[in-house]
Amino acid sequence: MKLLEKSFFEKETLNVAQELLGKFIVRETGEGRIVGKIVETEAYLKDDPACHASKGKTPRNLPMFEEGGVAYVYFTYGMYHCFNVVTNKKGIGEAVLIRAVEPVEGMEIMKGNRGITEIKNLCNGPSKFAIAFGIDKGFNGVDLTDKNSSLKLMQGKNENFEIIKTNRVGISQGTDLLYRFYIKGNDWVSRRG
DNA sequence: TTAATGATGGGCT
DNA sequence: GCCCATCATTAAA
Numbered sequence: 001m002k003l004l005e006k007s008f009f010e011k012e013t014l015n016v017a018q019e020l021l022g023k024f025i026v027r028e029t030g031e032g033r034i035v036g037k038i039v040e041t042e043a044y045l046k047d048d049p050a051c052h053a054s055k056g057k058t059p060r061n062l063p064m065f066e067e068g069g070v071a072y073v074y075f076t077y078g079m080y081h082c083f084n085v086v087t088n089k090k091g092i093g094e095a096v097l098i099r100a101v102e103p104v105e106g107m108e109i110m111k112g113n114r115g116i117t118e119i120k121n122l123c124n125g126p127s128k129f130a131i132a133f134g135i136d137k138g139f140n141g142v143d144l145t146d147k148n149s150s151l152k153l154m155q156g157k158n159e160n161f162e163i164i165k166t167n168r169v170g171i172s173q174g175t176d177l178l179y180r181f182y183i184k185g186n187d188w189v190s191r192r193g
Numbered sequence: 194t195t196a197a198t199g200a201t202g203g204g205c206t
Numbered sequence: 207g208c209c210c211a212t213c214a215t216t217a218a219a
Contacts, residue, residue, distance in 0.1 A: 044211075050211070058204080060205090079201055080212050082212080125213070170212070
């Protein structure tokens with residue numbers, strides 16, 4: 001597997017969101033390695049009312065204005081985290097939310113983190129995935145293109161699949177935009193696929 | 194099967 | 207004080 005470079009992320013956000021499908025996210029922990037294949041994403045653009053960065057910089061969304069390939073992790077609903085990858089050029093303020101992942105390696109660690117045994121339920125939602133991978137605010141602002149990072153994005157072998165474009169989930173503004181992407185026919189997308 | 198609800202706390206007006 | 211890029215549990219159909 002090959003590490004994704006910064007140039008992969010410094011492109012138009014809608015393209016990166018679709019190109020991330022089928023890529024792998026790798027987390028190195030003391031207990032072992034966790035690997036998942038990305039099967040569902042959502043794009044958040046700077047002119048989009050649902051985007052955290054659409055109203056300018058605040059202390060929370062600062063990492064979104066960093067260069068592409070940086071992690072943006074935020075805390076929500078009082079108990080959950082969501083994981084995003086910053087995209088496009090530095091200073092723009094766009095990102096891609098990882099909504100669902102297919103477990104590939106480290107299932108036992110994920111089960112322990114989530115406190116459940118049902119594999120189908122491990123990573124089929126943005127916060128479920130974050131918990132399974134042990135991602136919290138400690139990863140906010142880290143460079144995912146650094147090979148020494150304990151959280152990385154990798155390119156596996158090329159795979160053919162059809163991408164479904166549809167509206168996003170869990171937001172109250174910008175619901176008409178088709179900024180959610182997932183792999184057609186994949187069993188690991190979040191509910192409502 | 195789907196629909197409604199409670200948990201729980203940071204961020205921003 | 208109100209809003210959340212959510213999830214697990216309970217209740218209803």
